[in-house]
Amino acid sequence: MVGYAFMGVAHSQAWRNAPRFFDLPLRPDMAAVAGRDAAAVQAAAEKLGWSSTETDWKALVSRDDIDLVDICTPGDTHAEIAIAALEAGKHVLCEKPLANSVEEAEAMVRAAERAPGLAMVGFTYRRVPAIQLARTLVADGRIGTVRHVRAQYLQDWIADPQAPLSWRLDKQKAGSGALGDIGAHIVDLAQFVTGESVTGVSAVLETFVKERPIASAHSGLHGTAGTETGPVTVDDAAIFLGRMSGGGLATFEATRFAWGRKNAIRLEINGSAGSLAFDFEDMNVLHFFDASQPAAEAGFRRIVVTEPEHAYVAAWWPAGHGLGYEHAFTHQAVDLITAIASRRQPEPSFADGLAVQRVLDAVERSAADNSTWTPVAKES
Amino acid sequence: MVGYAFMGVAHSQAWRNAPRFFDLPLRPDMAAVAGRDAAAVQAAAEKLGWSSTETDWKALVSRDDIDLVDICTPGDTHAEIAIAALEAGKHVLCEKPLANSVEEAEAMVRAAERAPGLAMVGFTYRRVPAIQLARTLVADGRIGTVRHVRAQYLQDWIADPQAPLSWRLDKQKAGSGALGDIGAHIVDLAQFVTGESVTGVSAVLETFVKERPIASAHSGLHGTAGTETGPVTVDDAAIFLGRMSGGGLATFEATRFAWGRKNAIRLEINGSAGSLAFDFEDMNVLHFFDASQPAAEAGFRRIVVTEPEHAYVAAWWPAGHGLGYEHAFTHQAVDLITAIASRRQPEPSFADGLAVQRVLDAVERSAADNSTWTPVAKES
Amino acid sequence: MVGYAFMGVAHSQAWRNAPRFFDLPLRPDMAAVAGRDAAAVQAAAEKLGWSSTETDWKALVSRDDIDLVDICTPGDTHAEIAIAALEAGKHVLCEKPLANSVEEAEAMVRAAERAPGLAMVGFTYRRVPAIQLARTLVADGRIGTVRHVRAQYLQDWIADPQAPLSWRLDKQKAGSGALGDIGAHIVDLAQFVTGESVTGVSAVLETFVKERPIASAHSGLHGTAGTETGPVTVDDAAIFLGRMSGGGLATFEATRFAWGRKNAIRLEINGSAGSLAFDFEDMNVLHFFDASQPAAEAGFRRIVVTEPEHAYVAAWWPAGHGLGYEHAFTHQAVDLITAIASRRQPEPSFADGLAVQRVLDAVERSAADNSTWTPVAKES
Amino acid sequence: MVGYAFMGVAHSQAWRNAPRFFDLPLRPDMAAVAGRDAAAVQAAAEKLGWSSTETDWKALVSRDDIDLVDICTPGDTHAEIAIAALEAGKHVLCEKPLANSVEEAEAMVRAAERAPGLAMVGFTYRRVPAIQLARTLVADGRIGTVRHVRAQYLQDWIADPQAPLSWRLDKQKAGSGALGDIGAHIVDLAQFVTGESVTGVSAVLETFVKERPIASAHSGLHGTAGTETGPVTVDDAAIFLGRMSGGGLATFEATRFAWGRKNAIRLEINGSAGSLAFDFEDMNVLHFFDASQPAAEAGFRRIVVTEPEHAYVAAWWPAGHGLGYEHAFTHQAVDLITAIASRRQPEPSFADGLAVQRVLDAVERSAADNSTWTPVAKES
Structure with a gap:
């Protein structure tokens, strides 16, 4: 997960709760959370239940033990992180709005089409x-x-x-x-x-x-x-x-x-x-x-x-x-x-986000x- | 009153009820109702409490014993009746919308400004x-x-x-x-x-x-x-x-x-x-x-x-x-x-209706x- | 009608309105209202639409031109008035509660059974x-x-x-x-x-x-x-x-x-x-x-x-x-x-009131x- | 925790969530859950997040690594378990109703008064x-x-x-x-x-x-x-x-x-x-x-x-x-x-439960x- 403010807290609760209440075909492993401030991200990891931390999202995206990148940062960073994660072969969950511009969103959709990973945008209220x-x-x-x-x-x-x-x-x-x-x-x-x-x-x-x-x-x-x-x-x-x-x-x-x-x-x-x-x-x-x-x-x-x-x-x-409120995230x-x-x-999908x-x-x-x-x- | 359909029924109830519940400076006298069909308007007058009938609204507007003309007809007739009533020196209550066009409404406002009578439009929900x-x-x-x-x-x-x-x-x-x-x-x-x-x-x-x-x-x-x-x-x-x-x-x-x-x-x-x-x-x-x-x-x-x-x-x-619903009319x-x-x-006022x-x-x-x-x- | 306070006002509105909105087999004629204070009852009659007044309900009950007595007084007087009215051959509408005691209510039911007139109690909310x-x-x-x-x-x-x-x-x-x-x-x-x-x-x-x-x-x-x-x-x-x-x-x-x-x-x-x-x-x-x-x-x-x-x-x-509220009375x-x-x-019925x-x-x-x-x- | 049905699921969610959202003076350690069916309790432990299991609540109550016993069984077992736990020096949280009889509840209150541990009853809606x-x-x-x-x-x-x-x-x-x-x-x-x-x-x-x-x-x-x-x-x-x-x-x-x-x-x-x-x-x-x-x-x-x-x-x-609903448990x-x-x-308190x-x-x-x-x- 990248980012650990309001949305990061809600997403963490979801990852922790999903296997407790639902029979899942895969078990989520909360491997790492990324944030720029080392001390703050470490505290967040402990509070929210993440096993490790990164201070650079690029490091997180390149880790082999990561299959899914969950993007909870402000909208101006969505495109860069999501595209990098998709290009690194990860699945991506990206908070809404998908991006801050149509151009970015289009690039994200194209990246999702090309990449092996699956991409989803977080219109949670659905x-x-x-x-x-x-x-x-x-x-x-x-x-x-x-x-x-x-x-x-x-x-x-x-x-x-x-x-x-x-x-x-x-x-x-x-x-x-x-x-x-x-x-x-x-x-x-x-x-x-x-x-x-x-x-x-x-x-x-x-x-x-x-x-x-x-x-x-x-x-x-x-x-x-x-x-x-x-x-x-x-x-x-x-x-x-x-x-x-x-x-x-x-x-x-x-x-x-x-x-x-x-x-x-x-x-x-x-x-x-x-x-x-x-x-x-x-x-x-x-x-x-x-x-x-x-x-x-x-x-x-x-x-x-x-x-x-x-x-x-x-x-x-x-x-x-x-x-x-939080259950929709789960x-x-x-x-x-x-x-x-x-x-x-x-x-x-990212296409829905682009729409x-x-x-x-x-x-x-x-x-x-x-x-x-x-x-x-x-x-x- | 001219017209005695839905709005005419509501207005009649108002004229009947007002003096029963409020202390009024003037007592409404339900003198006459006008409608084109003589038998129908006669039946309506009895049902609704009007003392006499006219089959031509022009006759009603010209009667000396009438001080106030209450217009409850469709919108295409509002301007003609209201202007005639105002020019005949009557007060006018006109159902909404004031008219079917701005031009008609403007003419009605001008008529109201010139005339001695007072003019009101029926935005009852106020x-x-x-x-x-x-x-x-x-x-x-x-x-x-x-x-x-x-x-x-x-x-x-x-x-x-x-x-x-x-x-x-x-x-x-x-x-x-x-x-x-x-x-x-x-x-x-x-x-x-x-x-x-x-x-x-x-x-x-x-x-x-x-x-x-x-x-x-x-x-x-x-x-x-x-x-x-x-x-x-x-x-x-x-x-x-x-x-x-x-x-x-x-x-x-x-x-x-x-x-x-x-x-x-x-x-x-x-x-x-x-x-x-x-x-x-x-x-x-x-x-x-x-x-x-x-x-x-x-x-x-x-x-x-x-x-x-x-x-x-x-x-x-x-x-x-x-x-x-009906009390607002009263x-x-x-x-x-x-x-x-x-x-x-x-x-x-008619100016409010024009607005x-x-x-x-x-x-x-x-x-x-x-x-x-x-x-x-x-x-x- | 006997009494013209809150309930009397509501009942009067009902008698006035019923023939205006419903096709009735009989037309109510609001003949007389009774109250002890001559001036007050006269004012009430004018305000509420009654044609004449009485200062003694017994006079009202004995009038030949009265078919129905509508009792809107406090409960302690219901039995006496209702029984007298029924014995005088009138129909009776009596406000609720039917009486202030079961004994009185029973007497009223017996009077209603014996009398030619019809008797109803005013549980209006029905x-x-x-x-x-x-x-x-x-x-x-x-x-x-x-x-x-x-x-x-x-x-x-x-x-x-x-x-x-x-x-x-x-x-x-x-x-x-x-x-x-x-x-x-x-x-x-x-x-x-x-x-x-x-x-x-x-x-x-x-x-x-x-x-x-x-x-x-x-x-x-x-x-x-x-x-x-x-x-x-x-x-x-x-x-x-x-x-x-x-x-x-x-x-x-x-x-x-x-x-x-x-x-x-x-x-x-x-x-x-x-x-x-x-x-x-x-x-x-x-x-x-x-x-x-x-x-x-x-x-x-x-x-x-x-x-x-x-x-x-x-x-x-x-x-x-x-x-x-008032429509239920009509x-x-x-x-x-x-x-x-x-x-x-x-x-x-009075029996319902007794119940x-x-x-x-x-x-x-x-x-x-x-x-x-x-x-x-x-x-x- | 003893019992892991509806209430056990809700309590487990509470123990898991409390430290994630609140700054607590003590960190709950979900040490053990007890139930009679070994396989079922093992499955529950995994699903709900308990570290170990017992098939006899008495074993659980006597464990040294347990400070608090959370009772989520039907009411007929509350008194026995709660009193044993209190006598073993544990704190106790007992689901409501405190007991199935006043006598049992009184015994529980007395046990709580005598014991070093603290006792609470689960009127969660408070x-x-x-x-x-x-x-x-x-x-x-x-x-x-x-x-x-x-x-x-x-x-x-x-x-x-x-x-x-x-x-x-x-x-x-x-x-x-x-x-x-x-x-x-x-x-x-x-x-x-x-x-x-x-x-x-x-x-x-x-x-x-x-x-x-x-x-x-x-x-x-x-x-x-x-x-x-x-x-x-x-x-x-x-x-x-x-x-x-x-x-x-x-x-x-x-x-x-x-x-x-x-x-x-x-x-x-x-x-x-x-x-x-x-x-x-x-x-x-x-x-x-x-x-x-x-x-x-x-x-x-x-x-x-x-x-x-x-x-x-x-x-x-x-x-x-x-x-x-679940947040009240947390x-x-x-x-x-x-x-x-x-x-x-x-x-x-248990006294409140007794009341x-x-x-x-x-x-x-x-x-x-x-x-x-x-x-x-x-x-x-």
């Missing part, structure tokens, strides 16, 4: 059981033709103008702001659940707070601010309209300025035969409206997605004993291990061009 | 107590500067492709589809609650079902379909991005294709100091997040807006004994009567121009 | 459309054998110890406190929706605040308190266990001390084949769990009970345009008028006897 | 962050004097009469049914959150389905049923009234027959100054009504209990990235380890005695 159920219901035709997608990712962690600068607000590191960090998730979810792609967009990006206090070193998401300020070089919020490949309409909104919404990923889909609604604030639940019900007793069904019949759930606890690990064992391409990147790119171009409708580039 | 509370909280600075408006009006009454044609699906009568019928309401609500205006938009309109069975005569919203079909000439759904005059971003969606959502008017506003959320499916409730609360106990407050302290509520029932009647008695301009019309017009122009950002025309 | 749907689903076997009833009526209007004394806190007038005022409603709802009766109870009654400020004259529910205090002679809260005649268990709770709950009538029923849940705070909604659904997609269905297929709804507004008027026209016994009274009586006896299980007296 | 916040708000006086406790634990896993017999339906093994299994949790939660004790009860117990198919060997909660049947010797449901030591009233309901409710632990508390509401179906949320708010903006506040300021949360994920492990390191009595047992005992005696009010035995 593996929330309620989202899996949503995908199944759509695939089974239960809501018919998709008419509307309504996707929002609402947070509030920088709604306070005194919240400090962090690498996530720096275009060089993060590529974009709310758009790439959280907007990427809802674009992927919309495409995954509908089984369609976003074909074009009209967009507006906005940075509400253009200057912020500079955080002291090592401050995290909630680091203490200093007295100096620096510019915010990414978007605070992104709103965009879209069209789905099946003819439906979509609205997307990603913001870190929605006071009171902590991690509200909301996805609503209306089809010709029914509707679905999901909100990560109630992550173990999916709401399903089946238009074939008699009118007098039709209603959104609040499905508590904790039955053994639901994806992944049988491995965990009895019905009603809900899962949390499911991701399980699926990747299973794919590697059977030499099948895991999903979401999201192309939507984000179209959003940025539309926003820069007076919101003019901008087609999403097709796969070449 | 008078739901929870919406009044939302307006008060914003006006009092409780949510700070508006960052985001998220407005949706979701219905499903024509999600079934076999739902028959009605005048509401005919561009000549209705002007537009979901956009003018229900989109107008959320544009007005967004402007009313924020106290700001929408300054520009980027939009997509769509007609999912382009041909429908022709309804038999006199069929209502849910009329039985025949075997012949005819074209749908209005939009089934409208989605658009907007900017508020205070710098915030807005997303709007109006659709009649959201299975399971019957009359879901949803308005969420995120400001620099707090947030508000409303859904007409739970119309007696407003959710309010106050960012000044300590983090450990902050949360959206579910305010049941049925206290005597809330607008209009003291006239009705004890706390918790909720109001319904509040509208109360406010109009009060305004007339004191010779003050009632709100929303909405200009947003709708910008939406149509943007949708016709590749979703290009389209400024909303300013008041001249 | 006529909320969602409650009607609940009854239908149970009667159709959709939830199977009833296992659990969970019924709560939660208010908070005297949670503040400074809330003043009113007739509702005076045993002489009100008979009991939360038990008879609101507990009666949930006992009736439990019996109505299940179609069963409560056969025995174990109970605890409590008065938390034993002394309160004396309200000034004419103060209503929220009257201003004076400096003198007086004793509260009724229960503030009642909790009791029960058994249903079909073998199920029941829990009941009625309190006016549940801060934040304004008029929360909650009814949950679990059967062998499904479950129902209702909360008056969201009165247009019924939640229904159908255990015959496949586990992977089973869930409580949130039925918005505003479709034309639902009881009473077709007479009102389109789907999703919710009803309020439905009550409609059903009574229809019953009178067809000479059928309306429901709930509730017997449960309340068993509750009081159990509470006085160390919560010992106390069978509910059977119909003689 | 350590859900939202429950911790509830306790803090009550302790800080934010809801004033407790008036009402409304506690329900609703499941549906044997609502189907064909669900097979398991040890949980066998009085010899389980002691009681819903009462001890889930009723124990809500009694403990009520006492913990209020800081009061239940002083007396009136109760009804019921077994709806008296005969069930016998499960085949090794079938778990959802094991397949055979054709033979056997008697259910425990209660299916328990309902009881209670009084709190501070004068408030309480209602309790524990059932496995509430179709559609999977693990719905609901706790509502109304006090003289506010109210709280919790439902484990939405476990990261606490609802709080503060009666000191102005009436026009008062409402239940939906606190998403995922802020760093909330108990335990800072060790996990950013705000809004919810926790699941918190329990953290608190026990911390208590052991500092030689402080952990909570809930719950005495309530359950009073419930059984009341139910057997015609629901007569039955005081809960005081601590001797």
Whole structure:
């Protein structure tokens, strides 16, 4: 694993938990974690359960005892590390967004096509059981033709103008702001659940707070601010309209300025035969409206997605004993291990990651061009 | 009153109820109702409580015993009737949308400016107590500067492709589809609650079902379909991005294709100091997040807006004994009567109606121009 | 109508509205209202729409032009007025609880049996459309054998110890406190929706605040308190266990001390084949769990009970345009008028009211006897 | 650890996770797990992460390298194992209910008092962050004097009469049914959150389905049923009234027959100054009504209990990235380890477990005695 901050902690938990709850064809061996600060990475390795450390990711990528490289660094380093790992014959799991630009993402896809290893991108929310159920219901035709997608990712962690600068607000590191960090998730979810792609967009990006206090070193998401300020070089919020490949309409909104919404990923889909609604604030639940019900007793069904019949759930606890945020990472690990064992391409692939990147790119171009409708580039 | 269909029934209930529950400076006298079919209008008058009938609205407008003309007809007739009534020295209450075009709406505003009578447009949802509370909280600075408006009006009454044609699906009568019928309401609500205006938009309109069975005569919203079909000439759904005059971003969606959502008017506003959320499916409730609360106990407050302290509520029932859809019409009647008695301009004025019309017009122009950002025309 | 306070206002609205929205076999003529204070009753008559007044209910009962007497006075007067009215050959609608004692209620039932007129008791909440749907689903076997009833009526209007004394806190007038005022409603709802009766109870009654400020004259529910205090002679809260005649268990709770709950009538029923849940705070909604659904997609269905297929709804507004508290009173008027026209016994009958009274009586006896299980007296 | 079924899996996850997320004064070493079947316990040890196995718990208890014995067996073995472990000088964590009888529980408390080791009982739900916040708000006086406790634990896993017999339906093994299994949790939660004790009860117990198919060997909660049947010797449901030591009233309901409710632990508390509401179906949320708010903006506040300021949360994920069922077990492990390191009595103690047992005992005696009010035995 490269990087051991928030995402590294979540991924480590997944690697540790997967074999405890699931019967896996291969046993993950947490061989090494890489980070630039020798002492810090050593402490992280002990805390997180990695057997050894490297201070240069290149050393890690070249080690013979490593089969899979898990990339948990900021987006500006994804392409270089992933391509090197693939060229070194490793499997790769890369955190989202796949890259900070379409060009990088395309290079990564090409590298994955050429390489013997398998490559997967970490759109983890796909593996929330309620989202899996949503995908199944759509695939089974239960809501018919998709008419509307309504996707929002609402947070509030920088709604306070005194919240400090962090690498996530720096275009060089993060590529974009709310758009790439959280907007990427809802674009992927919309495409995954509908089984369609976003074909074009009209967009507006906005940075509400253009200057912020500079955080002291090592401050995290909630680091203490200093007295100096620096510019915010990414978007605070992104709103965009879209069209789905099946003819439906979509609205997307990603913001870190929605006071009171902590991690509200909301996805609503209306089809010709029914509707679905999901909100990560109630992550173990999916709401399903089946238009074939008699009118007098039709209603959104609040499905508590904790039955053994639901994806992944049988491995965990009895019905009603809900899962949390981290479990989706374990499911991701399980699926990747299973794919590697059977030499099948895991999903979401780098191509899926590139597809999201192309939507984000179209959003940025539309926003820069007076919101003019901008087609999403097709796969070449 | 001119017209006695759905809106006419609601308005009649309001005129009957207002003096029963509120202490009014003037007593409404339900003098006459007009409709083209003599027998039908006579039956309606008896059912709804009007003292006499006219088969020509021009006769009604010219009667000396009439002080106020209440227009409940389709949008294509609003301008002609309203202008005639104003020129005849009457006060006017006109259902929304104010007109089917900006030109008509402008003529109505000019007529209202010239005439001695007072003119009001029927954006009734403003008078739901929870919406009044939302307006008060914003006006009092409780949510700070508006960052985001998220407005949706979701219905499903024509999600079934076999739902028959009605005048509401005919561009000549209705002007537009979901956009003018229900989109107008959320544009007005967004402007009313924020106290700001929408300054520009980027939009997509769509007609999912382009041909429908022709309804038999006199069929209502849910009329039985025949075997012949005819074209749908209005939009089934409208989605658009907007900017508020205070710098915030807005997303709007109006659709009649959201299975399971019957009359879901949803308005969420995120400001620099707090947030508000409303859904007409739970119309007696407003959710309010106050960012000044300590983090450990902050949360959206579910305010049941049925206290005597809330607008209009003291006239009705004890706390918790909720109001319904129709009560907002009674509040509208109360406010109009009060305004007339004191010779003050009632709100929303025809100018407010024109402001909405200009947003709708910008939406149509943007949708016709590749979703290009389209400024909303300013008041001249 | 006798009495014109809160209940009188609600009943008047019902009599006025019923013929406006429903096609009735008989037209209600609001002939006279009775009250002791001549000026006050005259003002009420004008406000509420009654054609004449009486200062003695006995005069009203003996008038030839009166066919139906609607009793909206405190419980201590119900028996005398109702019996006199029945003996005078009138139909009677009597507010709940039927009486302040079982003896009185029995006398009323006997009077109703002997008399030519029809008698109905005002358990209005039965006529909320969602409650009607609940009854239908149970009667159709959709939830199977009833296992659990969970019924709560939660208010908070005297949670503040400074809330003043009113007739509702005076045993002489009100008979009991939360038990008879609101507990009666949930006992009736439990019996109505299940179609069963409560056969025995174990109970605890409590008065938390034993002394309160004396309200000034004419103060209503929220009257201003004076400096003198007086004793509260009724229960503030009642909790009791029960058994249903079909073998199920029941829990009941009625309190006016549940801060934040304004008029929360909650009814949950679990059967062998499904479950129902209702909360008056969201009165247009019924939640229904159908255990015959496949586990992977089973869930409580949130039925918005505003479709034309639902009881009473077709007479009102389109789907999703919710009803309020007062509409149940109109439905009550409609059903009574229809019953009178067809000479059928309306429901709930005085016998139904007596059945509730017997449960309340068993509750009081159990509470006085160390919560010992106390069978509910059977119909003689 | 003794036993490795459902509870053993949850406890193992806790021991593994605690040092990964929390800075602990002592590092847990998962030395040994005991079970009767050598092969099965060996497989469990490998899966769950225990270093060695024993087929006799007595061997485990006598091992010198063991400091803490974690008891995850059915209730009938708790007393013997716990007392032996305490007498052997070990610390003990014992799953709830503490024992199957008051006598056993008393013996365990005495053993704990005499022994050098510390003893804790596993009322895990106390350590859900939202429950911790509830306790803090009550302790800080934010809801004033407790008036009402409304506690329900609703499941549906044997609502189907064909669900097979398991040890949980066998009085010899389980002691009681819903009462001890889930009723124990809500009694403990009520006492913990209020800081009061239940002083007396009136109760009804019921077994709806008296005969069930016998499960085949090794079938778990959802094991397949055979054709033979056997008697259910425990209660299916328990309902009881209670009084709190501070004068408030309480209602309790524990059932496995509430179709559609999977693990719905609901706790509502109304006090003289506010109210709280919790439902484990939405476990990261606490609802709080503060009666000191102005009436026009008062409402239940939906606190998403995922802020760093909330108990335990800072060790996990950013705000809004919810926790699941298992995390409360990790918190329990953290608190026990911390208590052991500092030689402080952990909570809930065996005395707390006994207090719950005495309530359950009073419930059984009341139910057997015609629901007569039955005081809960005081601590001797």
